[in-house]
Amino acid sequence: MTQNCEMKLLGSVGSAFVTRILFVFKLKSIEYEYIEVDQRNKSELLLKSNPTLQRVPVLLHADEHPISESLVIMEYLDEIRPDIHPLLPSNPSERAQCRLLAYTFDTLCYPWMKEFMITREAKRREELTQLIIGGYIMLEEAFEKLSKGKAFFGGDDIGYMDIVVGSFLGWTKFYATIFNFNAIEEDRNPKLTKWEKSMWSHEVARSVIPNHETHMDFLNMIISKLPSLPDSA
Ligand SMILES: N[C@@H](CCC(=O)N[C@@H](CS)C(=O)NCC(=O)O)C(=O)O
Structure with missing residues (x-):
C-alpha cells in the first residue's frame, strides 16, 4: 500500500x-x-x-x-491486468458458473451470516445455522466440479471463487470462536475442509484476511449502528 x-x-x-x-x-x-x-x-x-x-x-x-x-x-x-494471475476460468461456461455461484453466495449466504451475527433470538439463530450449513454444502458440490481434484476452486492457485468465499474465512473462524458454530465441518464438507487449509497456508490469504480483533471491532461497530431494543417492562 x-x-x-x-x-x-x-x-x-x-x-x-x-x-x-x-x-x-x-x-x-x-x-x-x-x-x-x-x-x-x-x-x-x-x-x-x-x-x-x-x-x-x-x-x-x-x-x-x-x-x-x-x-x-x-x-x-x-x-x-489479464496477464498477471488471471482470476476467472478461460472456459466461458465455467466463467458463467463462477459468476452465478458468487451471486448466489452474496445474495443468500452473506445475508444469513450477517443476520446470524446480529440476531438476538436463539430460534432464529438456529434457523440461520441450518441455512448457512446448506449454503456451504452447495459450495462443497461446486468446489468438486470447479477444482477438478486440485487444491483451489481456481485449480492450482487461488482464483475468483477462492477469493469470493475465502474473503469470509476470517468471519467463519470468528463465528467458530464466538458462537461455537463452524460453517465448514469435515463431516459435511470434507473437500472444503482441505480447501480451507490450503487457503490458510497461502501467503496472500494469510496477509489479507483480517484477524480476530479486527472482526470483533467490526461486530461492535455493526451492533452500535443497530436500533436499540425497546425497554422491556
Ligand atoms: N454487495 C456489496 C456489499 C458491500 C457491503 O455490504 N459493504 C458494507 C461493509 S461490509 C458497507 O459498506 N455497508 C455500509 C452500509 O450498508 O451502510 C459488495 O459486494 O461490495
Whole structure:
C-alpha cells in the first residue's frame, strides 16, 4: 500500500468485501492507496463516489468513473491486468458458473451470516445455522466440479471463487470462536475442509484476511449502528 497511486480503494477494515479487493491487488501485484471509511460517519468522498449504495469497497482508478461492488471491481481488475494471475476460468461456461455461484453466495449466504451475527433470538439463530450449513454444502458440490481434484476452486492457485468465499474465512473462524458454530465441518464438507487449509497456508490469504480483533471491532461497530431494543417492562 502506497500513497499517490492512480488506484485508490475506499474500504473499511474487517469488511470481507474489501478483503476481496486486497486479495486481487496482492495477487496481481497492483500498487494502491487505501482510504479507510468510518462506517459510523461516512466521508464525503464515499458519498460522492458511491451515492446510491453508499457502501465500500469503491475503486477509484485515475480519472475513470468510480467502481463499486466487490464482484464488479474484481472483474474490472482482472480485465485491466489479464496477464498477471488471471482470476476467472478461460472456459466461458465455467466463467458463467463462477459468476452465478458468487451471486448466489452474496445474495443468500452473506445475508444469513450477517443476520446470524446480529440476531438476538436463539430460534432464529438456529434457523440461520441450518441455512448457512446448506449454503456451504452447495459450495462443497461446486468446489468438486470447479477444482477438478486440485487444491483451489481456481485449480492450482487461488482464483475468483477462492477469493469470493475465502474473503469470509476470517468471519467463519470468528463465528467458530464466538458462537461455537463452524460453517465448514469435515463431516459435511470434507473437500472444503482441505480447501480451507490450503487457503490458510497461502501467503496472500494469510496477509489479507483480517484477524480476530479486527472482526470483533467490526461486530461492535455493526451492533452500535443497530436500533436499540425497546425497554422491556
Ligand atoms: N454487495 C456489496 C456489499 C458491500 C457491503 O455490504 N459493504 C458494507 C461493509 S461490509 C458497507 O459498506 N455497508 C455500509 C452500509 O450498508 O451502510 C459488495 O459486494 O461490495
